[in-house]
Amino acid sequence: MNGKRSNIFAIFWGMAALLYFFVPLYGTFDFSLRMERGVLGFKAYELVFADPRFWQGFRYSFTMAIITIVISVSIFVPTVYWMYLKIPKARPIMDVITILPFIIPGIVLVFGLIRTFSRPPFQLTLRSWTTDILMVAGYIIISMPYMFRAIDVGMRSIDVRTLTEAAQSLGSSWFEVLKDIIIPNLRLAILGGALISFATVMGELILADFLVRPALGPYMVRIGLTKAYEPAALAIISYAMTWFSLGLLQFFSGRSERQKQFVIEE
């Protein structure tokens, strides 16, 4: 009776969604191939890859992303671990703090950072390496909601208290518990948080733009203002990077399912 009609309704909206997803992607790809009149080719990509400023931006953003991930993980893993072990009561506070970056938009954050750190006592914007400290701090703040949530979900799935007490009764120190028990069990959660942070930093515009650092985001905006076909190629390259990281996550989560039994046996 009703089944057939609602199925058509479902297929209509489902197709609309898929079209909205794919048409801009296909359009971008198609456009990126049309640089030379009359032929489809990868000229736009060649030009992007031949541009030293692209590689400069890529190297800079990549380095920043790695530093951000390392510091972010070393702040959040111990903090969330501590929360689960010692003060579960602190969860509401942590929840509020970690969604603050959603309430304080990037543009407001960078405005505040510039106002705070462009004058004594914490003047950081004078030299490029101190500005980079500010960049990494900003990136950690921006990716905090994802990183915190990823580690939180991971920590929930392991019995932190029992594992810790067992390890301590065998004579492990705090550091050893974290290094040998908690982090190996959190590998996947950490990887998930890291990959989202990676994608966030690689595509980030506001911080780099206003702190005037040579990241990929400002480079892309500049190319967008002056070139026609290279931006489409850049968009495809950046999607490819995002999908590569997510594919990596899929791959590792599939593998770790198979490995889990060994972890438990150890």
Next chain:
Amino acid sequence: MSQESAGSKRKVGRERHPLWNWVGFLPFFLFIFLFLILPSLNLFTGAFTNQAGEFTLENLNILSNPFTLKSYIVSLQVSAITALVGGLFGFFVAYSLTHGGAPRWMRSMISTFSGLAANFGGVPLAFSFIATLGQLGFVTVILKGICFNGANGVEVCPFNPYDHGFTLYSLWGIVFAYTYFQFPLMIITITPALEGLRKEWREAATNMGATPFQYWRDVALPVLMPSILGAMLLLFGNAFGAYATARALTGGSIFLVPIAIGQQIRGDVLGNPNEGYALAFGMVIVMSVAIVAYSLLQRQASRWIKS
């Protein structure tokens, strides 16, 4: 309580003073204080002081300045329209996936893509829409090419959107681009609520003779409303804070609040930096209202989902 025997203290450490437990949070709190709280407080105090450092409410006058008032109006418009359009679209798609009987391949494809696209945005998204709906974009070229002979033998191509006043570098262009990440976010946020909508309720309503309209009006919508409104508020805040896509798409010609703040950071267009802080502070207020209302509605909605 804090002076227990030293031996057991070393072992588990639970006998120490309760405040001692918070020590593990210190690095995190210190970091958050330095790079999130302090900068925000600085903007906040900046919004309420004059250039001599005295307390004043004068900076709030900026909200009566037509230049900045305009930016708030445009930003609110963009956010409201994309929250509504993306929200409704996302709701229909999510309903189709949960209750509408969409094929399995479609379900898994859309849910994978939603996770991806909700995090899209930024400069590449703007490029994609330029390549698709710009003057020479893929879809524009197709629409332009649909031509036929009109009444008096003249060839007409009535579907070129640029002949009808559309341009991508305008409010509607931004709406198209933002919808790309808005409706997937709606799908993600509303799906749990839709999954909580029991099939039995529909069957019960139908058995008692309710028409589909009555079922929606009296059962489904009242249950779903808090979730729908909450999710739309989330979309609203999501659009309100977005900067990169609008910047790359319009080069700043659409005057949104984030772009106005950006100009203020670059060079002092307002003549008084403190007015810029007031502008930013207003943005935080709008965002807080949206997010707090979202979480309250979410709490309201969770009563139904759990039961």
